Amino acid sequence: MTILLRFLHVFCGALWVGAMAYQVFFLMPALAEAGPDSGKLMSSLARRKIPQIMLLVAIIAIVSGVWLLMRLMGGDAEGLMRTGMGKTFAWGGTAAIVAFLIGVVVVRPSMMKMMKLGQSLPSAPPDQRPAIQAQMQTLRARGESLGKVVAALLFIALALMAVARYV
Ligand code: HEM
Numbered sequence: 001m002t003i004l005l006r007f008l009h010v011f012c013g014a015l016w017v018g019a020m021a022y023q024v025f026f027l028m029p030a031l032a033e034a035g036p037d038s039g040k041l042m043s044s045l046a047r048r049k050i051p052q053i054m055l056l057v058a059i060i061a062i063v064s065g066v067w068l069l070m071r072l073m074g075g076d077a078e079g080l081m082r083t084g085m086g087k088t089f090a091w092g093g094t095a096a097i098v099a100f101l102i103g104v105v106v107v108r109p110s111m112m113k114m115m116k117l118g119q120s121l122p123s124a125p126p127d128q129r130p131a132i133q134a135q136m137q138t139l140r141a142r143g144e145s146l147g148k149v150v151a152a153l154l155f156i157a158l159a160l161m162a163v164a165r166y167v
Contacts, residue, residue, distance in 0.1 A: 009064035012057045017154045024147040042118030084167040092160030099153035107146050114139040
């Protein structure tokens with residue numbers, strides 16, 4: 001059981017950080033550069049259900065992490081928190097959970113709205129397209145700046161998880 005939990009945790013955690021870093025540091029700047037051409041790419045991304053898959057991956061990483069932390073406590077939370085390892089796993093977990101909340105409450109709705117606008121773009125009347133594109137760029141800019149905060153928190157979580165057993 002523990003081996004499965006650990007597998008799911010590390011696998012989904014790695015996928016979450018990696019996908020988020022790729023999205024924030026490569027995909028979003030590329031979409032900004034593509035300008036009006038970004039609509040087509042956004043709609044193909046939406047069709048591949050990337051937002052839903054990423055949400056599931058993040059939830060699995062968090063639920064398995066909390067479960068692992070509880071197993072590590074073994075009923076003595078204070079005892080674990082007196083150790084460097086316990087504190088480091090707990091701070092790492094907290095950073096990941098804060099990242100998740102910012103992602104779900106702010107970044108995700110902006111990106112979902114942007115993808116929907118991207119999908120509606122080809123069928124929109126030509127005179128409305130510039131306004132839709134401008135709205136998409138505003139949403140992308142909001143997603144990008146807060147996405148950087150999320151990515152930074154996930155890097156902190158990853159770094160703390162990586163060293164926790166050695167502190
Ligand atoms: C960005 C998200 C996360 C990533 C990339 C991540 C990554 C990792 C990695 C690589 C390990 C293995 C460390 C080792 O055994 O030396 C680990 C272990 C662990 N993680 Fe996370 N983690 C994340 C989120 C969380 C969260 C949200 C929690 C809980 C609140 C958590 C709690 C734990 C615990 C308790 C362990 C030790 C498991 C054991 O007993 O072997 N992690 N994590």
